[in-house]
Amino acid sequence: MITCSICGYDKNPEGTEFCEACGSELQSQTKVPPESQPPTLIQPLQPDPWKTTPAQPLDEPLPITLEQPQPQPFIPPTPPITNTALIAKLIAKQADAPVPEFWLDHSNLIGIFDPDMGPVDIDLEPFIGNETVSRHHAEIYREGGQWKIKDLGSTNGVFIKPAGKTRFNAKITRPETINPGDEIAIAKIRFLFQSP
Numbered sequence: 432m433i434t435c436s437i438c439g440y441d442k443n444p445e446g447t448e449f450c451e452a453c454g455s456e457l458q459s460q461t462k463v464p465p466e467s468q469p470p471t472l473i474q475p476l477q478p479d480p481w482k483t484t485p486a487q488p489l490d491e492p493l494p495i496t497l498e499q500p501q502p503q504p505f506i507p508p509t510p511p512i513t514n515t516a517l518i519a520k521l522i523a524k525q526a527d528a529p530v531p532e533f534w535l536d537h538s539n540l541i542g543i544f545d546p547d548m549g550p551v552d553i554d555l556e557p558f559i560g561n562e563t564v565s566r567h568h569a570e571i572y573r574e575g576g577q578w579k580i581k582d583l584g585s586t587n588g589v590f591i592k593p594a595g596k597t598r599f600n601a602k603i604t605r606p607e608t609i610n611p612g613d614e615i616a617i618a619k620i621r622f623l624f625q626s627p
Contacts, residue, residue: 433457519578519626521553521571521615529557533622538572541617542583555620563587563618571609578626580615581606587618 434441440452450457519535533539533553542551545566553571555564565585572579580603582589588602594612609615611626 519571519624521622521624523558524614524621524623525559535571535578538570540567540570542566542568555617558620560619564620565618568617574606578609578624579606580609585618590616592616 433443435450437455438453521533539552541553543556543564543566544554548566555561567583568585569582569589582603590599592599592614609624613624615622
């Protein structure tokens with residue numbers, strides 16, 4: 432019998448070229464008495480990396496669980512405020528004003544809604560004294576980092592009373608800079624201008 436030097440199988444018949452257990456090529460060996468033969472190392476078979484084994488069927492199928500997304504609490508978006516100087520408002524001076532204040536953006540058209548001319552940003556129709564306001568009366572806008580107001584050719588004009596003064600200036604004829612604390616009269620309707 433020939434002992435395989437790879438797997439240690441010792442039942443290979445004489446003259447066999449390949450091991451019956453592992454298929455390794457057998458070296459022609461001469462019989463050596465057992466006491467002088469070196470010990471045979473038995474190494475475990477290494478799996479062939481190129482050989483694939485079929486998947487074994489499972490006794491029971493694994494349950495499939497779909498993970499339900501957890502509802503997130505609603506957090507209302509807050510508008511970013513990067514430069515508070517960009518925020519301004521007109522606060523109505525009339526007692527029980529129908530609209531107590533108007534927030535201003537970069538350009539605001541002041542007047543009375545008219546179906547032929549379209550909507551305005553600040554509609555003064557609900558105010559007492561609205562009969563003195565033109566359809567497109569004035570515009571408040573930002574320019575060069577300052578708030579300005581201009582008359583758009585109104586019949587009854589725009590007037591400014593600077594903060595700390597007791598009287599309104601004359602009717603404006605060109606764009607004028609307005610500052611926090613100034614009072615503005617759109618014809619007979621008065622507002623306080625505020626900008627932080």
